[in-house]
Amino acid sequence: xxxxxxxxxxxxxxxxxxxxxxxxxxxxxxxxxxxxxxxxxxxxxxxxxxxxxxxxxxxxxxxxxxxxxxxxxxxxxxxxxxxxxxxxxxxxxxxxxxxxxxxxxxxxx
Amino acid sequence: xxxxxxxxxxxxxxxxxxxxxxxxxxxxxxxxxxxxxxxxxxxxxxxxxxxxxxxxxxxxxxxxxxxxxxxxxxxxxxxxxxxxxxxxxxxxxxxxxxxxxxxxxxxxxxx
Numbered sequence: 028x029x030x031x032x033x034x035x036x037x038x039x040x041x042x043x044x045x046x047x048x049x050x051x052x053x054x055x056x057x058x059x060x061x062x063x064x065x066x067x068x069x070x071x072x073x074x075x076x077x078x079x080x081x082x083x084x085x086x087x088x089x090x091x092x093x094x095x096x097x098x099x100x101x102x103x104x105x106x107x108x109x110x111x112x113x114x115x116x117x118x119x120x121x122x123x124x125x126x127x128x129x130x131x132x133x134x135x136x
Numbered sequence: 137x138x139x140x141x142x143x144x145x146x147x148x149x150x151x152x153x154x155x156x157x158x159x160x161x162x163x164x165x166x167x168x169x170x171x172x173x174x175x176x177x178x179x180x181x182x183x184x185x186x187x188x189x190x191x192x193x194x195x196x197x198x199x200x201x202x203x204x205x206x207x208x209x210x211x212x213x214x215x216x217x218x219x220x221x222x223x224x225x226x227x228x229x230x231x232x233x234x235x236x237x238x239x240x241x242x243x244x245x246x247x
Contacts, residue, residue, distance in 0.1 A: 035176070061235065070226055070238035071179070114178070116236075123194070124169070124228075124236055128178035 030054055031127035033115050039133045044105050048130045050115030051097045057125075060091055062100050063114040065129065071114055074100075105134045137162050142227050142239035149217040149246045157212040157242050159227030165237075167230045168210040169194070170202065172223040173241075179226065185210055217246045 033050045040046045052060075060077035075082065077089040077098050088101040098117075102109055115127035143158045161168065169184035181194030185204040199221060201213040210229075214221060222245050230236040 068224075068241075070240055071236075072238070073235040076235070123181060123184065124230075125181075126171075126179040128176065 029128075030119075030125045031115055031117055033113075033127040033130045035128055035130060037131040037133055039135055040105055041135050042105055042107060044134075045101065045103045046105055046132065047099060047101045048113055048115075048132075049097055049099050050127050050130075051095075052115075052117045052125075053096070054117070054119050054125075055096065057096075057117040057119055059118040060089075060098050061116040061118075061124075062087075062089055062098075063116055063126075065112045065114055067111075071126075074113070102132075105132075107134050107136060110134045139163065140227055140229055140237050140239035142225075142242050144242060145240065146243050147245070149214070149244065151217060151219060151246060153217050155214050155217070157214075157225055157227075157244075159210045159212065159239060160208050161210075161229040161237070162208065163229060163231070163237065164207060165229035165231045166207065168204065169228050169236070170200070170210070170212045171226045171228065172196065172221075173226060174223050182212065182225075214244075219246045222246045 062074040063071040064074045065071040081090040086103045090099045112129040112131045114129045140161045166187045170182040171179040183202040185191045225242045227239040228236040
């Protein structure tokens, strides 16, 4: 089983839609959790950290479920500019970042 | 601040050639790492360093060497290039447990 798993998609949604991605991780010792965004042929960039209590940043909401070992990302009111690949990232032992394969989102006009 | 810089942006090698991918950061981060990204595989860790003079292997280290003589620089050496090493290579730095900052990537083709 891979350490971090994501549905690769693609998720094709119309503008204004709400879309949710899940990510599961296998190592119960995982300590920190992040969502990164990667545009085509560019470097990944941090979208948001994921905290135990859940957190929100504008249209984006991230949640962590340690018991079930998954994290989620909810995007409300999707924009064309949200089209990208979303990478789930966990850190183990506070140092190594383990990346999921990514979920591709296309927001359609 | 330039952040994380990588050179070259593109490179074509013949099988058996060697080369060094350069990576530098100006954020005084202790942790640096090299990843390769292949279609459908996500980012895979090649080597990482938790400080000057300290390096360790990641998930896919074979065929690559690294060294960390300064905090700023973390070069990746391909010893004898193979077509299986055709990929996009990203260097990243961080100050744990914070976010990783990535360089723009090097697109390598081995023929």
